[in-house]
Amino acid sequence: MNPPVFRFAPSPNGRLHLGHAYSALLNEKLAREAGGTLLLRIEDIDTTRCTETLVQHCIDDLAWLGIAFEPNPRRQSQHMDDYRAALAKLDAMGLLYPCTCTRSDLARLKDAPRDPDGQPLYDGHCRMHGQGTGPAALRLDVAKTGASAASIWGDVILARKDIGTSYHLSVVVDDALQGATHVVRGADMEQATSIHLLLQTLLGLPHPIYQHHDLIRHQTGRKLSKSAEDRSLADMRAEGATPQDVRKLLGF
Template identity: 60%
Template structure:
């Protein structure tokens, strides 16, 4: 019997903070308790924001915390061929369509339709504007999933959340983007492809990604990929109650190190002393 496989998969578009540290340390603890393997995956499909400097800094922060991962480290930016192959499969199933809508277009729709249905994150569902137009695909366009048709193919779905069967409701997300313009893939597509490629059995990540699991279950089923077990943990939050975010300028692990904090103090602070 193969040992369970855990992975920590940051998107290094800035310096790691305490929230990242908590998730990495929880993966480490659960992998150790299960006698499993622990992988590091760098989710750097956004090459503009995930700079080489940020990637090196993230790996350095994790080493400073004393977390040991198997090598080699997988970088998603080197896996574009695998994502393109999955996109071709979905296109052959007639489940994708080209979307040329801009952020300005979507913002205008949201402003003019305040009562439009919204996804679990509170954003208006995509109104399907490009579903009715046969656009040619280019680097300046995105690809969206025909969610209703996808669900018709998969039927009802569930996922394993800490041993409990959870009903998935992907319809709440509408026609999600599968390939972002200028990038050629998306978080949703890349994460399911790489979890399968790396034989990941246990996905341990923040509760802010819990609802998105429904999208991942659709893609896993359509592409014939295995479904890992999921463990969505509570988030480390700012004093105001919001989740920590690099974009908000929250104190990074590098800041804490510069102020004299030790790795053991961070581990103790987060409950891993």
């Protein structure tokens, strides 16, 4: 039997904070206890927000923590052909449709039910009435899949207009290609598992073992966030904290 494979997969669209450190350290601990390997994946499909500088900051912060990943981390931005191949397979099954709705078009959904991320569920306008003109995203026709669990997301976007893929599609393809057997991530991603399991089934990919850990939260109770400019690992380093301080603070 092959050893277990764990992965930590940050998006370098800001500096890493304690929440990222906790998830990375937990994956390190579980991989060590299971006699497995630990991979680093850089989820940088959004090349506008995920700059080379932030990628290097991410790698440096993790090295500072002393986490030993397998060499040669996968960079999503370098593997777009893999995601296009998965989209082509789903399209050949008749499960995708183009959507040209703009942000202003979607304003009509303000009173619609919400998905687990708090966004309005798409009403299927382009599926029912045909697409308009302009750039198109690709949505999954969830009803055609017969997957009731995934219906909480509606017709989720699998290829954004500006990128050509999406988080949901890319993470599923990557986990399979990298042989990830265990996916350990924050509780905020637990609801997304229904979409990921569905895509794995449709694409004939293996199902990893999923585990969702509690989040490290701000004193106000909200989860830590890059966008809120919460205290970063770099801030802590500048204030004199050591990797051992961070590990002790997080219970490792």
